[in-house]
Amino acid sequence: MVFASLAGRMAHVYGEKVTQAMDAQQYRGVFSDYLRRTLPNGGRVLVVLDGLDEAAGWEAGADLFPKNSKNSGAWPDPCRTKPCAAS
Secondary structure, eight states: OHHHHHHHHHHHHTTOOOOOOSSHHHHHHHHHHHHHSOOTTSOOOOOOOOOGGGOSSOOOOTTSSOTTOSSOOOOOOHHHHSOOOOO
């Protein structure tokens, strides 16, 4: 479900309709393809995924985002590198 949502949001950024895929792996590919493209306005995309530690049935690995993406970067979550106050 998460990759279908991410692909849908990226399609919106590009002013496109999301490609209909059959499964999560295909949506993941569509999302990755969007991250490899140059944005229409030359900007960058910040993707924030909250609750990955609560995901059931899969784990986010180092390959969650493509390494050769033009529009993305990864920054450590400050709550993972030092204690954060509970909200």
